[in-house]
Amino acid sequence: MSSQPAFLQRLGRYYVIYALGFIGLVGLLAVAEQFGLSSRWIGQIFLFLTIAIYAAIGVMSRTSDVSEYYVAGRRVPALFNGMATAADWMSAASFIGLAGTLYYSGFEGLAFVTGWTGGYVLVALLLAPFLRKFGQFTIPDFLGARYEGHFARIVGLFAAVLASFVYVVAQIYGVGLITSRFIGIEFEIGVFVGLAGILVCSFLGGMRAVTWTQVAQYLILIIAYLVPVAILSYKVTGVPIPQAMYGQVLNDLGVKELELFTEPRENEVRRLYHLRADEYARKIADLPESLTTERIAQVHRVGELRAQGAAARDVSAAERALRDLPHTPDEARVKWERARQENQARTTHPPAHAEAHPGIDRVARDNARNNFIALTFVLMVGTAALPHILARYYTTPSVRAARRSVFWSLFFILLLYVTAPAYAVFAKWEVYSSLVGSNISTLPHWVASWGKVGLVKVEDINGDGILQLAELTINSDAILLLVPELAGLPYVVSGLVAAGGLAAALSTADGLLLTISHALSHDLYYKMINPEASTQRRLVITKSLLLVVAVVAAWVASLRPDSILSMVGLAFSIAAAAFFPALVLGIFWRRANKWGAVAGMIAGMGVTLLYIVRTHPFFGGSMEDAWLNIHPISSGVFGVPVGFFVIAVVSLLTPQPGPKVQALVDYVRMPDGGKKRR
Amino acid sequence: MGRNVTSVEGEERARQRAYWRTTLLLTAVLLLAWAGVSFLPGWFGDELNTVVFFGWPLGFYMASQGALIVFLLIVWIYDRCMTHLEKRYGLNDED
Numbered sequence: 001m002s003s004q005p006a007f008l009q010r011l012g013r014y015y016v017i018y019a020l021g022f023i024g025l026v027g028l029l030a031v032a033e034q035f036g037l038s039s040r041w042i043g044q045i046f047l048f049l050t051i052a053i054y055a056a057i058g059v060m061s062r063t064s065d066v067s068e069y070y071v072a073g074r075r076v077p078a079l080f081n082g083m084a085t086a087a088d089w090m091s092a093a094s095f096i097g098l099a100g101t102l103y104y105s106g107f108e109g110l111a112f113v114t115g116w117t118g119g120y121v122l123v124a125l126l127l128a129p130f131l132r133k134f135g136q137f138t139i140p141d142f143l144g145a146r147y148e149g150h151f152a153r154i155v156g157l158f159a160a161v162l163a164s165f166v167y168v169v170a171q172i173y174g175v176g177l178i179t180s181r182f183i184g185i186e187f188e189i190g191v192f193v194g195l196a197g198i199l200v201c202s203f204l205g206g207m208r209a210v211t212w213t214q215v216a217q218y219l220i221l222i223i224a225y226l227v228p229v230a231i232l233s234y235k236v237t238g239v240p241i242p243q244a245m246y247g248q249v250l251n252d253l254g255v256k257e258l259e260l261f262t263e264p265r266e267n268e269v270r271r272l273y274h275l276r277a278d279e280y281a282r283k284i285a286d287l288p289e290s291l292t293t294e295r296i297a298q299v300h301r302v303g304e305l306r307a308q309g310a311a312a313r314d315v316s317a318a319e320r321a322l323r324d325l326p327h328t329p330d331e332a333r334v335k336w337e338r339a340r341q342e343n344q345a346r347t348t349h350p351p352a353h354a355e356a357h358p359g360i361d362r363v364a365r366d367n368a369r370n371n372f373i374a375l376t377f378v379l380m381v382g383t384a385a386l387p388h389i390l391a392r393y394y395t396t397p398s399v400r401a402a403r404r405s406v407f408w409s410l411f412f413i414l415l416l417y418v419t420a421p422a423y424a425v426f427a428k429w430e431v432y433s434s435l436v437g438s439n440i441s442t443l444p445h446w447v448a449s450w451g452k453v454g455l456v457k458v459e460d461i462n463g464d465g466i467l468q469l470a471e472l473t474i475n476s477d478a479i480l481l482l483v484p485e486l487a488g489l490p491y492v493v494s495g496l497v498a499a500g501g502l503a504a505a506l507s508t509a510d511g512l513l514l515t516i517s518h519a520l521s522h523d524l525y526y527k528m529i530n531p532e533a534s535t536q537r538r539l540v541i542t543k544s545l546l547l548v549v550a551v552v553a554a555w556v557a558s559l560r561p562d563s564i565l566s567m568v569g570l571a572f573s574i575a576a577a578a579f580f581p582a583l584v585l586g587i588f589w590r591r592a593n594k595w596g597a598v599a600g601m602i603a604g605m606g607v608t609l610l611y612i613v614r615t616h617p618f619f620g621g622s623m624e625d626a627w628l629n630i631h632p633i634s635s636g637v638f639g640v641p642v643g644f645f646v647i648a649v650v651s652l653l654t655p656q657p658g659p660k661v662q663a664l665v666d667y668v669r670m671p672d673g674g675k676k677r678r
Numbered sequence: 679m680g681r682n683v684t685s686v687e688g689e690e691r692a693r694q695r696a697y698w699r700t701t702l703l704l705t706a707v708l709l710l711a712w713a714g715v716s717f718l719p720g721w722f723g724d725e726l727n728t729v730v731f732f733g734w735p736l737g738f739y740m741a742s743q744g745a746l747i748v749f750l751l752i753v754w755i756y757d758r759c760m761t762h763l764e765k766r767y768g769l770n771d772e773d
Contacts, residue, residue, distance in 0.1 A: 114741050121709075250733070356723025421742040588702075670694060
């Protein structure tokens with residue numbers, strides 16, 4: 001190992017050159033666009049070039065050394081580990097989804113912003129330095145050593161694989177979406193292109209390659225996130241620092257909201273949606289007769305149009321409407337109920353952006369507030385329990401570096417999270433102030449092009465030719481991708497944003513895949529099945545498992561499982577309840593023993609899963625069975641305290657852990673010797 | 679001789695115990711700050727929103743930016759204090 005400062009300096013130089021090179025490339029493409037380079041080409045150049053860069057780093061960092069493969073040789077400097085953790089952490093959901101969530105839920109969405117950053121305080125204070133001192137390879141490693149044996153290790157392994165797999169499928173799904181939308185290939189093919197991008201990084205070089213590509217990916221994703229909104233901020237306020245300027249815009253937005261919500265035509269449109277929702281409710285109540293009436297009426301209409309010799313287009317539209325009618329009353333009930341809810345949702349004004357915990361009455365407001373607090377709590381504790389994040393702190397050279405690296409992680413993550421609310425406010429301001437109220441026939445061309453892929457919908461329900469707010473629907477995932485076009489920026493910025501989204505999804509997928517394959521090969525195979533395995537054999541097993549898990553995850557993603565996506569939020573609750581109490585008590589409470597930990601992990605995870613099944617519509621549950629009206633996404637708010645409680649009670653009822661464990665606890669609490677242990 | 683070793687060991691252990699006790703105190707104080715800044719602005723969002731802070735309603739500002747800056751500060755303070763503690767108790771492993 002070369003001396004640390006020289007290593008740091010060399011790394012710094014490489015990445016500065018790389019970042020400048022990337023900015024140069026963006027500039028070059030911007031010029032080329034002026035000379036007529038087509039947007040399709042720009043998208044392809046961005047995506048393939050960035051994947052090629054990641055692949056090159058992956059190939060350069062290939063390794064067959066176990067310590068290098070699992071923990072990057074434990075010599076990643078704090079600053080770079082911070083960047084890598086930030087890329088590992090910020091997924092497609094943070095990059096693409098967060099701005100849209102904040103756009104629609106305003107204050108309520110801020111639970112994600114505080115939750116996903118505040119968790120790092122818990123990582124820094126309660127876990128990272130101690131795990132680094134312990135100095136093994138995986139999180140189940142710690143559970144196995146601290147809680148004496150395979151039982152705790154297996155429970156940890158199961159939770160790690162469950163939480164990570166759901167999460168990785170969502171990332172690959174995100175990759176498929178981006179590649180298919182920006183380079184116009186099929187979604188399923190896009191998924192496998194993304195898979196190739198993921199594998200070239202992680203397969204050859206394990207944690208070492210992933211770490212260095214994640215640093216590269218962080219730089220791209222942060223540039224891509226900041227540039228469009230900085231330009232938009234400059235356009236609106238004259239200062240290109242959106243994080244500092246959006247307070248003023250938020251204020252103006254509040255005035256604009258008040259104006260729009262009292263506008264007579266706006267209320268007229270909302271009344272029309274109300275009528276339509278009532279009509280659906282009537283039809284649902286009259287099933288099955290209403291379906292028959294509907295079908296007869298539509299058959300008549302087709303006949304009439306034919307008899308009149310109407311235009312072929314009108315006839316075929318009527319025929320299609322007839323074909324699309326639900327076939328059975330049950331199908332009709334589902335379809336119409338969805339339509340009724342969609343229309344019903346448009347009958348009320350969205351809450352004011354800055355209003356905390358909106359609701360129609362005291363009870364609804366209190367519910368919103370309780371859920372806000374519960375969600376913040378679960379996201380924080382879940383952050384501090386996700387195995388792919390915790391494993392990153394094994395890679396630093398010392399305990400102190402692990403501590404400092406949490407600081408850098410949080411710093412780099414913060415750059416994106418303080419910008420996301422600004423994105424939402426600026427985008428909303430643009431939509432409310434310039435799009436709404438304009439003539440429908442002269443809307444900007446992106447409305448039509450995004451309309452084609454179904455992400456933007458405009459319907460002139462009152463027929464006045466003017467766009468009312470209630471007549472416009474924008475898919476929440478499209479908000480971020482739309483900002484460059486909202487601000488009237490050249491296509492190269494859209495390509496940049498796509499490359500950033502791809503970097504976010506790929507980097508997270510890499511970290512997760514490593515966690516899963518390490519858990520299976522290291523904890524299951526090496527530690528439990530065949531402890532005599534040679535290092536050679538261990539690496540072969542790890543690499544083949546990585547390949548298998550990646551292909552399975554891509555296959556699941558290519559089925560477009562909506563249910564999986566909605567379950568990503570649940571991964572936080574599961575990880576929080578399963579890991580957090582056992583890890584924290586393992587370090588801070590000497591008396592916690594094997595039986596307590598196993599019982600606590602199972603009880604915590606059990607309560608969480610039970611609550612999800614009781615209340616999540618996907619499992620046939622309903623919010624009527626909820627406790628305190630807490631939504632299933634925050635189920636960990638019950639699981640975590642139960643986990644702590646059960647560990648405490650069962651540990652006290654059973655004998656205290658042996659001297660070896662006592663010595664281990666003493667060992668991890670003391671900071672020295674971090675360097676000596678490899 | 680034997681007594682000497684025990685007293686050296688005892689001193690070492692006492693030092694480690696004191697270090698750990700101070701660590702726990704620091705952790706508790708910082709966790710209290712973390713909990714306050716994480717949950718109070720959410721709970722009193724309405725009340726805080728009536729105050730305007732550089733153009734932001736204060737409740738919104740705290741949840742979207744203020745709390746995050748405090749988190750960063752907490753982690754920074756923890757690192758500084760722990761490094762200091764390690765030095766004071768002679769447990770530092772870096773130059």
